Amino acid sequence: MPKKRTKLVVKPNTKSPHYKKGHVQEQQQPQPQAKKPHQQKHHEKPTIPFSKTDRILLLGEGDLSFAASLVKHHNCTNVLATVYEKSEEEVLEKYPHAKENMDAITTAPAPASDDEDDFPSDFDPEDYPSDFEAPEKKQPWLNKILYNIDSTKPLPSVVARPAKPNRVFFNFPHVGGLSTDVNRQVRNNQHLLVETFKRVLPILAHDGKIVVTLFEGEPYTLWNIRDLGRHCGLQVERSFAFQAEAYPGYKHARTCGVVKNRKGEEGGGWKGEQRSARSYVFIKKVEGGNDTKSAPGKRKRRKDDDSDDD
Template sequence: MGMKKKSLKKTLLASSAFQPKPKIAKKGGPVVAQSNAPKKLKNRNVRVPYSHDETMLLVGEGNFSFSNSLLSTIYVQAPENMTSTSYDSEEVVHEKYPDAKSHLTPLIESGVKVFHGVDARDLGKTKALKGKTFDVIVFNFPHVGLGIKDQDRNVMANQDLISGFFESALKFLKPSGEIHIALKNSVPYTLWNIKTLGANHGLSLRTKTPFVPETMYPLYAHRRTIGFDERLSTDDNEDLKRGAGDLVNCFTFAFWRKEYAQKQAESKQKKKKPAPTPKKDAEYQSDSE
């Protein structure tokens, strides 16, 4: 990609040895340091970080099962608030994902806006999106899918993908909106250093929520970028659990603009500031005669 060895080394150092370690936080709460090691999920009924009154743009959908899952659980009350897109053309989607039709049909019939051939790194090229802004923009398990064997170059290629997405998505994000990216909590994904990538685009991590398909997104069926391959692909989202057993192996990282986060923090601090204690009236004293 024409990058010098020095910049490659710098990127990899930033991606691994000095990688920040965010903690799961309540929506709007602070993020503090914590180990990145997988954790046991004590309560599998984790709150889904979405609401039907939020306008949502989903990019990089494969078989559209995530969109359909949200439609059946959250957006059933307001399907018009969802816009779901794929990078592939409609024809390629059906070729790569045999189950796509079963998910696309209810989306379209319900009034969800569906578009194909949408590049997450250049959303402005899609005419249907021009002039639109969203409360939430979601990109689940992004991957270039180029089969790059060299881990260093694989990391860089995917960092470029996510950086391009951040830059493009910000143009379609409301001032108070969030950008969500779901990733596995294992190498090489942890090497992408997503928190720093967000910071490079003026974003700060707001929350880190466990991604648990069986309880949060019941219709979701994970598919690789290359499509469904019987030799490589698995059913029941086993790809997301591989090597982790019952451990939390995936998270949704929610980012918002740093300046908005700062305003929220300042507003919260003002509300916490105690009112000044009124001074007691000076006691009236008189000399007794």
């Protein structure tokens, strides 16, 4: 049988002007407060879609904090970071704090001291006893910054020399505030991605991958990034939650530059690195591959989304 609602009898306030003799106040049990929306936290190990020996091309790097993190904390030695701004001075005008990131990318570490073991370039561990622990062979320092790079236009030959990149990153692409009309903004950003895909494909290594990271939710879901990739001969291999904490020192850089408050102080506006975001890993479309949409009325988990259950 359903439980009856419990009534609490409250002693009346006889001094109240609204008190009437014989009146008994009733008070229902307090209703439980609605739970606040759960903010998703990442407990799993972050997905890192590259290795330190990959040939990495970064597009639209903004303040270069992502590139600096790859170099300083992931020990990458072959990073080509490109920015849309025409010069170092223009970058620093928009992002005054970027100088430290620039130095981290372009300044190679000091050479090893004389008392350290110096192994020849043709060092082969197999020539030594099995219990000998050979140090990891040092990679040449090839990290660079290129200015005045528009990813929607033909890319300079230097991005594919001496070898084509096998990892291309385009983090949080956005054309900026060209229009306040949502539909027009969507079309502008779709054009940005399509043209970028077209320019990157010719210089991408045969087994290379393009990683595009977007914020979750609208208007970004309206861009239909999977369809844009298919239109250009690409398919999504997988997608996963982007975790900014995996890149120490990284801060989201807005297209318009550093946001300031009314007093002219830096630090105003939202922090993009704290928003939920997702990375899509594109590969060249395989002929006859299974990259089709689910049949109408059936919602199937995509095979390429092996990390969608974050």
